[in-house]
Amino acid sequence: MPKKNQISVLIVDGNASFREMSARRLSADPQIDVVATANDAFEARDKILRHDVDLIVCEAEMPKMNGLEFIKRLLPQYPLPVVIISTNPQNGAEARSVGAQDFVEKPNPRSSKTSADFFLELAMKIRLVAKTSLPGGKLAEPEACNNHSRQLSGNGRSSDRLIAIGASTGGTEAIYQILKNLRSDCPGILIVQHIPPVFSKMFAERLDTQTSLRCKEAQTGDYLEAGRVYIAPGDRHMRIKRIGQKYRIEVFAGEKVNGHCPSVDTLFDSVAREASHRAIGVLLTGMGNDGARGLLNIRRNGGYTIGQDEASSVVYGMNKVAYNMGAVSVQSALENIHHCILNALKE
Secondary structure (H helix, E strand, O other), X not given: OOOOOOEEEEEEOOOHHHHHHHHHHHHOOOOEEEEEEEOOHHHHHHHHHHOOOOEEEEEOOOOOOOHHHHHHHHOOOOOOOEEEEEOOOOHHHHHHHOOOOXXXXXXXXXOOOOHHHHHHHHHHHHHHHHHHEOOOOOEOOOOOOOOOOOOOHHHXXXXXXXXXXXXXXXXXXXXXXXXXXXXXXXXXXXXXXXXXXXHHHHHHHHHHHHOOOEEEEOOOOOEOOOOEEEEOOOOOEEEEEEEOOEEEEEEEOOOOEOOEOOOHHHHHHHHHHHHHHHEEEEEOOEOOOOOHHHHHHHHHOOXXXXXXXXXXXXXXXXXXXXXXXXXXXXXXXXXXXXXHHHHHHOO
């Protein structure tokens, strides 16, 4: 029997040695209890009936029945949270289309991901999916973010973490709605909003006066600090460089990327490279596809990614492209995105 507060996990994978290693490595996490493993979809169905399973980790390619097809058939009868794993990153988008909450790419000879990286990311995703999902796959009632919310900077986990946000049409109001609910001790926040020059400075000043965070238009040489927000100038790209435990901001003129300067992809690509698993990437409402590829890079490098959902978007464009390509760890209504950020920071 799993201990109280442990997540009961069923691992479904056709490779016996991988199943054994997965069970051993995941069970080393004090929050996870692997209650059963299965070789294929039919054995998995029997194990679900026999065990009290909270979450399923399922390989996309399996004998007898494809793992994605299995999940598609299973969820209407047994609505359990699912994390799909596969050596093929293209399975990420399809995994979500059949109802999986998340996807983790397995290491393979062509990737730089190690076995240790894989199990670290998988355990993190299991904890996060269990925390934010109910059996129907809907967001759980989120923790309130108010003056009584716990401090973030004192837990020793957020000192070198960062949040990167990208948005276009409808984004200024969406960004405000998120920032007004974040505390002044959250990790540093980088924002690319498609906005004309001059207006970017005015936007930063508005956020500075209307939220508890210190907000400014970014300048080259700024170092990311907790509780501070850095807005890309309306005619400059923005990127970061990790120096020791700190991140240095660079703003620079350049050709448009995806039709934009500043470009969300330019920021997100640097965040993926320099911050990897320490990053939280958020892609909001906007026309086009800027930021989708960069968000995918953040996710592939171990970061946690959030996409605004269609219903709460002014334009479901950039965030839709990101979701369809498997770049989004969780898709959320705008009013819940700050809760998703806080949940991710607890990991």
